[in-house]
Amino acid sequence: MDLILIGFMGSGKTTISQLLGERLGLPVTDLDQVIVETAERSIAAIFAEQGEVGFRLLETQALAAQLDQPGILATGGGVPTQEQNRELLQRHAAPVILLEIAPETAYERVKADKHRPIAKNLNLAELAALKASRQAYYQSCADLVVDANQTPETIVNEIIDYFQAIN
Ligand SMILES: Nc1ncnc2c1ncn2[C@@H]1O[C@H](COP(=O)(O)OP(=O)(O)OP(=O)(O)O)[C@@H](O)[C@H]1O
Ligand SMILES: O=C(O)C1=C[C@@H](O)[C@@H](O)[C@H](O)C1
Numbered sequence: 001m002d003l004i005l006i007g008f009m010g011s012g013k014t015t016i017s018q019l020l021g022e023r024l025g026l027p028v029t030d031l032d033q034v035i036v037e038t039a040e041r042s043i044a045a046i047f048a049e050q051g052e053v054g055f056r057l058l059e060t061q062a063l064a065a066q067l068d069q070p071g072i073l074a075t076g077g078g079v080p081t082q083e084q085n086r087e088l089l090q091r092h093a094a095p096v097i098l099l100e101i102a103p104e105t106a107y108e109r110v111k112a113d114k115h116r117p118i119a120k121n122l123n124l125a126e127l128a129a130l131k132a133s134r135q136a137y138y139q140s141c142a143d144l145v146v147d148a149n150q151t152p153e154t155i156v157n158e159i160i161d162y163f164q165a166i167n
């Protein structure tokens with residue numbers, strides 16, 4: 001991979017990766033989508049049938065398999081919570097960009113979407129607590145932190161400035 005996006009649910013990893021792909025002319029891979037295509041089941045179905053532990057195993061396998069592919073990788077929101085995933089991200093040469101989002105903004109963005117099995121049962125306070133419990137993991141993987149409460153265009157411009165400065 002040339003660029004990897006991490007961040008909490010609703011921070012915009014999927015959205016921003018698509019825009020970056022268009023601007024940089026690079027292929028885009030969404031790890032959640034890879035898992036769904038490989039397992040031939042939705043994320044909600046994987047959680048229901050195999051639990052979060054089963055989902056995390058598939059996620060680590062997918063991450064390891066994708067890292068050697070070219071382009072931009074949008075990870076799932078829980079990727080940095082797993083030690084093996086953090087090691088994979090830290091060992092890989094591609095810059096890791098953390099999209100940093102306020103819990104209130106994340107909540108507003110994901111509350112109507114029932115496809116996220118973890119978020120769909122949480123109120124704002126619980127979502128904020130989950131994010132706080134993960135924050136050190138996100139930070140420990142990040143080469144650059146971008147304020148994801150801004151417009152998509154501003155976020156993309158900041159990431160492209162960084163990407164061009166290091167390449
Ligand atoms: N910068 C932004 N400004 C306004 N809305 C945004 C922005 N980024 C994303 N959104 C919207 O927020 C919602 C969640 O975005 P997205 O699916 O890209 O997040 P994600 O980080 O990939 O989440 P997940 O970790 O669950 O995969 C979408 O409806 C998207 O259109
Ligand atoms: O933050 C999380 O734990 C998750 C985020 C999504 O991208 C999916 O990977 C799944 O819904 C779990």
Ligand SMILES: [Mg+2]
Nearest residue numbers: 013014032074
């Ligand atoms: Mg996503």
